[in-house]
Amino acid sequence: MTHMVTITAYGSGGEGVGRLDNGKVVFVRGAARGDVLEVQLTKELPRSAWAAIVRIITPSAHRITPDCPYYPQCGGCDFRHLTYKEELDAKLKRVNDALMRIGGAAVLADEILSTGHIDGYRNKAVFHADGKSWGFYTAGSHDVISIKKCALLKGDINFALGSFASAELGSEITLRSGRNGLSPPLEEELDGLVFRISGFFQVNTSAALLLYQKVREYASMSSNETLLDLYCGVGSLAIFVGRDAGRVCGVELNAASIKAARDNARRNGFAHMEFVAADAAKWDAHGIAPDCIIVDPPRSGLSRGAVQKILELSPARIVYVSCDPATLARDIRVLLEAYSPTKVCAVDMFPRTANVEAVALLQRNDL
Numbered sequence: 353m354t355h356m357v358t359i360t361a362y363g364s365g366g367e368g369v370g371r372l373d374n375g376k377v378v379f380v381r382g383a384a385r386g387d388v389l390e391v392q393l394t395k396e397l398p399r400s401a402w403a404a405i406v407r408i409i410t411p412s413a414h415r416i417t418p419d420c421p422y423y424p425q426c427g428g429c430d431f432r433h434l435t436y437k438e439e440l441d442a443k444l445k446r447v448n449d450a451l452m453r454i455g456g457a458a459v460l461a462d463e464i465l466s467t468g469h470i471d472g473y474r475n476k477a478v479f480h481a482d483g484k485s486w487g488f489y490t491a492g493s494h495d496v497i498s499i500k501k502c503a504l505l506k507g508d509i510n511f512a513l514g515s516f517a518s519a520e521l522g523s524e525i526t527l528r529s530g531r532n533g534l535s536p537p538l539e540e541e542l543d544g545l546v547f548r549i550s551g552f553f554q555v556n557t558s559a560a561l562l563l564y565q566k567v568r569e570y571a572s573m574s575s576n577e578t579l580l581d582l583y584c585g586v587g588s589l590a591i592f593v594g595r596d597a598g599r600v601c602g603v604e605l606n607a608a609s610i611k612a613a614r615d616n617a618r619r620n621g622f623a624h625m626e627f628v629a630a631d632a633a634k635w636d637a638h639g640i641a642p643d644c645i646i647v648d649p650p651r652s653g654l655s656r657g658a659v660q661k662i663l664e665l666s667p668a669r670i671v672y673v674s675c676d677p678a679t680l681a682r683d684i685r686v687l688l689e690a691y692s693p694t695k696v697c698a699v700d701m702f703p704r705t706a707n708v709e710a711v712a713l714l715q716r717n718d719l
Contacts, residue, residue, distance in 0.1 A: 353392075353393075354390050354391060354392050354406050355372050355373065355378075355390070355391050355392075355393070355403070356388065356389070356390055356391075356409065357370035357371070357372065357378055357380065357388075357389050357390075357391050357403070358370050358386075358387070358388050358389075359380065359383045359384060359385055359386065359387040359388075359389065359412070360385065361385060361445075362385065362442045362445075362446070362706075363379050364446060364677075364678070364706065365379075365381075365430065365706050366381070366430030366431055366442075366705070366706030367379040367380055367381050367383065367402075368380040368381075368382070368383020368384060368385065368387060368389075370383075370389075372401065376396075376399065376400060376401055377399070377400045377401070378391065378393075378400070378401045378402070378403050379400065379401070379402050379403070380402075380403050380404070380405060381402075381404070381424065381430075381491065382405055382424045382433055383405065384411070384412035384414045384415040384433060384434055384438070385412055385414055385438065385442070386412030386413055386414060386415075387408060387410065387411060387412045387415065388408075388409040388410035389405050389406075389407070389408055389409060390405075390406045390407040390408075390409055391403035391404060391405055391406055392404050392406050414434055414435050414437075414438035415433055415434065416433060416434065416435055417433075418432040418433050419432065419503070420432055420503050422488075422497055422499060422502075424491060425490050425491065425497050426487075426488050426490060426491065426497050426499070427488060427489050427490055427491035427492065427493075428488050428502065428504060428705070429504070429704040429705055430704070430705050430706040431704050431705065431706065432704050436470055436703070439700075439703070439704070440464050440466060440700060443464055443698060443700060443706075443708040444461060444463075444464040444698050444708075446677055446708060447460075447461050447464075447677045447696070447698045447708060447710050448460045448461055449677075450677035450678050450680065450681040451677070451680075451681050451684070451693075451696065453681070454678055454681035454682055454685065455680070455681030455682070455684040455685045455693075456684075456685050456688065457681065457684055457685075457693050457696075458692075458693075459692075459693045459694060459695065459696055460696060461696040461697055461698045461710065462696075462697075463697055463698070464697075464698035464699065464700055464708075465559075465562045465563070465566065465697060465698070465699045465700065466559070466562075466699075466700040466703070467556075467558045467559050467562065467700075469558065469703070470703035470704055471503045471504060471703075471704075472503070472504070472505070472506060472507065473504065473506070473555075473556045473557075473558060473559070473703065474502075474504045474505045474506060474509070474555050474556065475506055475509075475528060475529045475530065475540075475553075475555055475556070475557055476509075476526065476527070476528045476529075476555045477502065477505055477509055477513075477526070477527050477528075478524060478525070478526050479499070479513065479524065479525050479526075479527065480494075480496045480523070480524050481496065481523040481524070481525075482495075482496035482498060484498070485498040486498070486499065486513060486516060486525070487499040488502070499513070500513075500514065501513075501514075503704075504703075504704065506529045508529050508533050508534055509527045509528075509529050509534070512527055512534055513527065528549070530549060531546075531557075537549075537550070538550075540553060540557055540588075542557070542560065542561050542564060542588065542592060543561060543564070543565075543592065545588075545591060545592060545595075545620050546616075546619060546620065547586060547587075547588045547591070547616050547619075548586070548612060548615060548616060548619065549586065549612075550586060550608060550609070550611075550612040552585045552586070552609070553585070553586065553588065554701065555701075555702070556701050556702065556703075559699060559700065559701045560701070562699055563673065563699045563701065563709060563711060564588075564589060564592045564593070566697050566699065566711045567589060567592075567593055567646065567671050567673060567711055568592060568593045568596065570669075570671045570695060570711060570713040571593050571596075571644045571646065571669065571671050572644075572669070573593060573594070573596040573597040573643070573644060574596065574597070574598075575596070575597070575598045576598050577597050577598055577599075577643040577644065578597060578598065578599040578600070578601070578640060578641060578642045578643050578644075579593060579594045579597040579599070579600045579601070579642060579643070579644050579645075579646065580600075580601050580602075580603070580640065580642035580644070580645045580646070580665070580667070581593075581594075581600070581601070581602040581603065581645075581646040581647075581648075582603050582632040582635075582645060582646070582647050582649075582658060582661070582662070583603075583604065583632060583647055583648045583649050583650075584602030584603060584604045584609075584610075584613055584627060585604055585606075585609050585613070585648075586609050586612040586613050586616060587602050587609075587612065587613025587614070587616045587617060587625070587627055588616065589646060589648060589673070590602040590613070590625065590627075590646065591613075591616055591617055591620060591622060591625065593646065593671075594622070594624075594625055595622065597624070597644075598624065599624055599625075599640075600617075600622075600624060600625040600626070601625075601626050601627070601628065601640055601642070602625070602626070602627040602628070603627075603628050603630050603632050603635050604627070604628075604629065604630075605629065605630065605631050605632070606629070607629040610627045610628065610629040613627040614627050631657075632647075632655075632657075632658045632661060633655050633656075633657025633658045633660070633661055634657065634661075635661065637665060640665075641665070642665055642667045643667055643668050643669065644667050644668065644669040644670070644671065645662055645665065645667045645669075645670050645671070646670075646671045646673070647662070647670065647671075647672050647673065648672075648673035648674075649674075649679075650675075651675055651676045651679065652676075652679060653674070653676065653679030653680065653682060653683050654679075654683045654686075659683065659686055659687065662687070663687075663690055666690075666716065667716070668715065668716050668719055669713065669714065669715055669716070670687070670691060670713075670714040670715075671711065671712070671713055671714075672684070672711070672712045672714065673709065673710075673711050674709065674710045674711075674712070675701075675707065675709055677708065677710055680710055680712060684712065684714065687714060689717075690716060690717055691714040691715065691716055691717060692714060692715060692717055693712050693713065693714050694713050694714070694715050695712070695713040696710060696711070696712045696713075697710065697711050697712075698710050699711065
């Protein structure tokens with residue numbers, strides 16, 4: 353049995369959203385807002401369902417012909433069937449819907465920053481083997497689709513992929529490219545600052561610069577202020593923003609990342625920065641009184657302990673970098689008694705995928 357569905361919105365994974373005749377919400381991968389579709393249900397729950405497109409009855413004005421031979425079988429992209437403008441609109445709306453529905457925030461993002469380059473941006477890729485060749489997982493499974501060239505990847509990664517021999521089933525290889533190509537140790541440059549990469553770093557260097565500039569603007573540090581970064585990684589964001597501050601402290605659980613952060617601060621000539629290997633929730637501040645705290649937590653957002661640590665330190669400003677609008681909104685709601693969001697900006701770090709980053713400035717309510 354098939355159903356006719358009109359797509360009116362997008363889900364968090366990029367699926368088109370519509371309603372069945374009985375009112376049940378249905379999610380359809382590869383759909384565009386405005387599509388009228390004939391669909392076949394693939395999964396049904398009491399309050400929602402998932403479906404596959406059988407036939408496009410009336411195509412959306414936002415729909416385009418995908419320019420990749422592996423789409424939509426490959427799970428790497430979600431929006432190659434949409435105009436880029438529609439993709440940006442969908443991502444901005446996702447951020448703001450989360451802020452309103454989950455966060456109860458009165459301030460919404462009024463822009464989404466983009467480099468304008470939708471392909472050739474990824475500096476990192478994880479390839480899997482199917483026993484004959486390398487590729488990516490297909491959408492929603494661990495089946496491997498063989499890839500000769502990925503439109504999202506930097507050219508040197510695609511070139512290197514072509515030189516690898518096939519591997520046994522279950523094999524995996526990670527390729528990463530920096531400003532110095534695929535040569536280790538990898539380096540990236542942002543606004544004249546050079547970072548050696550030994551842990552997490554944004555996969556889109558050009559878009560990372562836009563995000564870092566926005567964080568620097570929101571943090572608005574002065575030379576008599578102290579900056580604290582509670583999830584500092586290899587120190588790139590703390591260093592980028594902290595060059596304006598009088599004192600900088602970065603905290604990160606991973607000891608190898610902390611060593612890299614110290615090396616990066618030294619490499620860029622900054623002596624007013626310190627980095628500590630510790631759990632952000634349990635770290636002893638040792639008298640540090642931050643004027644601004646930067647947080648860039650994992651997708652799960654801030655732990656309860658990290659929230660308590662922020663409230664205990666009571667900075668005038670918090671700059672929250674998020675890769676999941678839902679957990680950003682949840683944490684904003686938790687902090688509302690003491691802090692209010694005053695500015696929010698979305699950043700398209702991952703064009704052609706459903707992922708979106710956001711940056712929020714929160715200011716202490718008693719100021």
